[in-house]
Amino acid sequence: MSLTLQLGIIVGYLLLALAVGLVAYRLTDRTAEDFYLASRTFGTIVLLFTTFATLLSAFTFFAGPNIAYQQGPEWILVMGLMDGLIFAILWYVIGYKQWLLGRAYGYVTLGEMLGDRFASRRLRGLVAGVSLLWLFPYVMLQQVGAGTALQALTDGAVPYAVGAGLITAFMILYVVIAGMRGIAWTDTLQGVFMLITTWVALLWVLAAVGGPTAATSTLADTDATATFLSLGSAYYTPQWMLSTAITIGFGVAMFPQVNQRFFAAGSKTVFKRSFALWPILCVLLFVPSFMLGVWARGLEVTIPAGDNVLPAVLAEYTPIWFAALVIAGAMAAMMSSSDSMLLSGSSYFTRDLYRPFIDQQLAARREDMLARVGVVIFATAAFAASLWNPATLFELGDAAFSGFAQLALPVLVALYWRRTTRAGITAGIAVSQAFYLSSLFLAVVPAAYLGWTSGIVGMGLGLVVTVVVSLLTSPAADERRAIYFDGLSAD
Template identity: 35%
Template sequence: MSITLISALIALVVYLLALLWLGAQSLGGQTGSADSYFLADRRLRAGVLFFTLIATNFSAFFFLGFAGAGYRIGIAYYPMMALGTGLAALSFGSLGCRVRSLSAKHGLITPSELIGHLLPAEGLRLLVLSVMVLFTLPYLALQPLGAGYLLESLTGGAVPFGVGAALLTVVIVIYVVGGGMRAVARTDVLQGVLMFLLMLMAFVAVANGVGGIEKANLTLLQQLPDLFSGAGLGGFFTPRVMASYLLLWPLCLPMFPQMLMRFFAAGDDRSLKQSMVLYPVVAGVLFICPVLIGMWGHLAFPDLVGRASDQVMPLMLGRYSPEWLTGIVMVGALAAFMSTLDSQLLALSSMLTRDLYKRYWRPQASLAEQVRVGRLAVIALAVAGLVIALRPPEAILSLATHAFSGLAVLFPMLVGAVYGLRWTVAGAMVSVLGGEAVLLGLALGGIPESFQMGYLPLIPALVVACIVLGVDQLVAYWRRA
């Protein structure tokens, strides 16, 4: 048995036991109410709130995808992601405080309840619920899928894919069912710290292995100067693609239900604002690490093609870091998977419980009954995600790749409503449906690619959504006049 495997198994066991212990510690603070289970009594303060926001958002793409993009594109990927994340923090700060205030004042727990309060209409509530579930559930299924493959690779096949995916899912279900948002937030602190420290350790180890940052970059500059260009290898970042990415993150990230519910759970505006200040600073420091590791991958593995480049992080660790460190760092990637999955499970379970079960099936359901149903929903969603992960249909994978754009279409309608714009129900619904129809048409080929005019598909979808809302306001103004 190799040192890498031994260190990985020890780190994995310690990590999973720590998650279960933190989950057990969260049992005592619950009051039995829906607020307590789904939102931790709306008392998350700055430190915990920051970690739960960042751990929820940083999936394993931070470990594996960023390095792969650094390999395929170059240093240009870093400012796009760092600046986009900074803009997302501004979006969180401005939107989050208003959402927190509204949700606390009116006892709102889910995004659908928020939009139902702002624009009372059953059809619109159900539309928002459907869009969020449609694009979040496939993304949820990708987490056990990726975690299972990573664990299988990490242990050299000693833990098969299916067993690994099931094991990690069971651990998450235990602490989410038991402790709700309080357990998720506490485990997010551990997982966030692990992600940060292990990424920094990986960076230092690989940087030393390639002879230092300056030497590696100078060598690459001579061999592949386009890695350091503003457009990246192959001219990936055209000005229009850059603009698309800079709009994508601040518009899509707040629309994930698990992110919106962090705003609901914040203890006060000050905690939210402090978290938003830390968010881009930490992201700006950390994002450069996997991107540079990916770029340096050309020095050791010059022939990686396409998605094979997403394996450049474990390949570089295997080549340049001590054997014991490779396994431990990959546990950090598992933490990224799990911190995203637990938040998605809790968010979707709250929506199924409050927006479907309580609203349409059992309006008289007590707070304790809602918590019981929420726990059952966590289990059901986890099983569904695991089943999908074991045999993922092509349609599910396609939906997951469009999740960010699909959710971003909600942004103009929802944010306008939060800031006091009174869309008509018809205008709000047509805005969302029109934007989603554009995304669907572009994905299926029904709308020619030229319609994008060089932008990502999100941009024409947003243009259509905003035009509909603009016309809606003009018509309403003319009617009032």
């Protein structure tokens, strides 16, 4: 019963998404800019929820509550600081400036924006290459997750390879048809859906156990969780909380599918409204979702090994149809995050690698075509890798946020400091990436420094190298030093 219901809901959801995609397709101009950015037309709700859903969907439902279940509710503070504040401030500092520049000069990707300013094809290729290095394994992890979830859901009736393959095929179909506009619309539906179901789930569980006070008091009764409520622990040290919040907060802003949304806003007003609503939206989703994870621990909900906490809580306290609805929605959300990543990955590949290095004369119409081919190649390659699931890729995907965070400070310096030189930013990006990659794979480079992670140390290194090398070198003659500063205005 539950299986049929869950599969039915998932299939129903996919059909709904496909219908949305078809409507979006009918509205689409056949240009790469429309395919990637919906021609920069998003309104407040769509921009807010598409960023929100892309960023937080699967994580908020699965990994987040799992961490809260294991380690305590401090995770809400880390996520609130990281997404609600640090990312919101970057939304203005990086995002708004990028949006203005994108509108003025027609940029579609981060690499394009930097390559133009520093008159450097290599820098453009480097930024795209680094981004794809982290994005590819991250997409692969999503496919691994989806394949595993389908296999578990159907008790092995749908084997892993078939499940992951079906999902990949659907994602390709959907992205190729719908483009950014369709993806953003389904994201919006999903974001609203997640917010509502999380609160319904919370109220349902609390009603069943007799309110928050009763639920929280169960935590104090168990030895393992007796210290859950006091702020801080051996796991949640100040250094760890700050390192995590800062690296992930900055990393998110450089994640291609999030960074590209900075270019897609329709107007200044859209930016302003989304900015002001962001912290509230984050807290509205994080508190119920992660507290469910925490309370599950106190209520001694048993979690089968390798399973997620939230589905188990729902199964215990809410009707089966509701649990199925939430799980199906969460799985769909996982796919929609991957959709956005595929689209951005393809745009980085076609615009920053294929066009500048292989075919500079690419016509707009052909680029639109190539963008869709790029989606197919990217998704298929990630699927192939997910079948093989090599340890190196797994580790890269797991560290993707910190990897992207290494890009953030050199980019910020370039955006706000005229003296930045081509050599400076290139060295800053190359050195911090090299350092962070070595800390992952080479035993001689430690992963922690007095409790601070190598991710945050690498960010500092990238900042210092960018500034020092910029001071030591003079700008190349063809750099366009003024374009990030002069005549920038929204009107």
